[in-house]
Amino acid sequence: MVRYSGSSKGSGGSKGNVTPVGNWTPPACWYEPRTAEDFEKHVENMYTETVNYPGQHSYAKTAVGQFREMYKDGKYKNYNLDKADEGTWWVAVQDPDRWLEPAAQLCNELPFWVVNGDTPNVPNAVTPEVLAELAYSRLQLPETEVTLAPEDITKVNLPTWAWLDKAKFKEVDVTAQINVGGLNIQATTTAKPIALKLEPGTRDAETYPASGECEINDGSIGEAYAKGKADETPPCGIKYLRSSGDGTFKLRATVTWEITWTGTGNPNPAKLPNGTFGNTQNITVQEIQSVNR
Structure with a gap:
C-alpha cells in the first residue's frame, strides 16, 4: 500500500488541505500492487464477512462468491501463491475522501496479475509522478x-x-x-x-x-x-x-x-x-x- 510521511493528513499542527489552482485535481483513484499473500487474505476475509453477515442479500453472496472463484479456482489458481516471487496483484484504490465522485469510479478494472518489471497497461497505475500527485492531495x-x-x-x-x-x-x-x-x-x-x-x-x-x-x-x-x-x-x-x-x-x-x-x-x-x-x-x-x- 502507498504510505505517507511528512505534513500529511493526521500529522500534528496541520490545519487544512491545499486546493489546486485551475481545473486539475489529483487522482481520485489509482492502481497499486499487492503481494499474492495479501491479496489472498483480502479476498478470503471479504468473502467470509459477506457470507456470514446477518441478513446479507443473496445477490451479494453470489457476487462475492464468483469474485473469489475467479482467483481461487477459475481464471487464476490459488491466488498465484506459487508465483509469489514472480509478480504482484494490481488492485484499484479510491481516495476515501472522494469515493462518491465520478472520477473515483473510473478505476473499474478487476484485480490483475503483473509480472515483476512489467508496466501495468492502465491509467493511474502508481509511478513516481502518480505518487507525487497523491502526496499533493495529502498536503x-x-x-x-x-x-x-x-x-x-x-x-x-x-x-x-x-x-x-x-x-x-x-x-x-x-x-x-x-x-x-x-x-x-x-x-x-x-x-x-x-x-x-x-x-x-x-x-x-x-x-x-x-x-x-x-x-x-x-x-x-x-x-x-x-x-x-x-x-x-x-x-x-x-x-x-x-x-x-x-x-x-x-x-x-x-x-x-x-x-x-x-x-x-x-x-x-x-x-x-x-x-x-x-x-x-x-x-x-x-x-x-x-x-x-
Missing part, C-alpha cells in the same frame, strides 16, 4: 490567519497593516512511497508559500497593494507594523471606508503555494499546479470619534 497547510495592526478592531479610513509570521509559513512536504514485490518507488511533494491575497469582506475597502496580492519578500509576506509607521502606507494591508456597524467584516486571507515534486528517477524539482489555502477572520471597523467644541 496539510498552516492556518492562514494574518496578524493585523490594529488587531481585530480598526477604524474607518485607517490603514491596517497585515502580515504573516514567516516562522510559521515555511515549506511543507509529503512523501509517498510504495515497496511491494519488485516495485520500490517514492516521491516527495513540496509546497512553498509565494503570495497572500486579501479580500476585505466588503466593497467599501481598499487593499495594499491595489490588487490585494501581497508577494513574499525575503521569507515574509507583508511587513510587521512598528512604532512610528502610522503615517506610512503598508506594503500589505487594508483600509476600510465604512463602519461594520454592530457586526463585523469577514476578512479572507488566502495563501498561494508553489508546488513541486522530486522522486525516483526525477531528482530535479518538477512543477505541479499551484495550490491555495485560506480562511476568514472577523474584523470590527469603528467610526473615528471626534469631539467638537
Whole structure:
C-alpha cells in the first residue's frame, strides 16, 4: 500500500488541505500492487464477512462468491501463491475522501496479475509522478490567519497593516512511497508559500497593494507594523471606508503555494499546479470619534 510521511493528513499542527489552482485535481483513484499473500487474505476475509453477515442479500453472496472463484479456482489458481516471487496483484484504490465522485469510479478494472518489471497497461497505475500527485492531495497547510495592526478592531479610513509570521509559513512536504514485490518507488511533494491575497469582506475597502496580492519578500509576506509607521502606507494591508456597524467584516486571507515534486528517477524539482489555502477572520471597523467644541 502507498504510505505517507511528512505534513500529511493526521500529522500534528496541520490545519487544512491545499486546493489546486485551475481545473486539475489529483487522482481520485489509482492502481497499486499487492503481494499474492495479501491479496489472498483480502479476498478470503471479504468473502467470509459477506457470507456470514446477518441478513446479507443473496445477490451479494453470489457476487462475492464468483469474485473469489475467479482467483481461487477459475481464471487464476490459488491466488498465484506459487508465483509469489514472480509478480504482484494490481488492485484499484479510491481516495476515501472522494469515493462518491465520478472520477473515483473510473478505476473499474478487476484485480490483475503483473509480472515483476512489467508496466501495468492502465491509467493511474502508481509511478513516481502518480505518487507525487497523491502526496499533493495529502498536503496539510498552516492556518492562514494574518496578524493585523490594529488587531481585530480598526477604524474607518485607517490603514491596517497585515502580515504573516514567516516562522510559521515555511515549506511543507509529503512523501509517498510504495515497496511491494519488485516495485520500490517514492516521491516527495513540496509546497512553498509565494503570495497572500486579501479580500476585505466588503466593497467599501481598499487593499495594499491595489490588487490585494501581497508577494513574499525575503521569507515574509507583508511587513510587521512598528512604532512610528502610522503615517506610512503598508506594503500589505487594508483600509476600510465604512463602519461594520454592530457586526463585523469577514476578512479572507488566502495563501498561494508553489508546488513541486522530486522522486525516483526525477531528482530535479518538477512543477505541479499551484495550490491555495485560506480562511476568514472577523474584523470590527469603528467610526473615528471626534469631539467638537
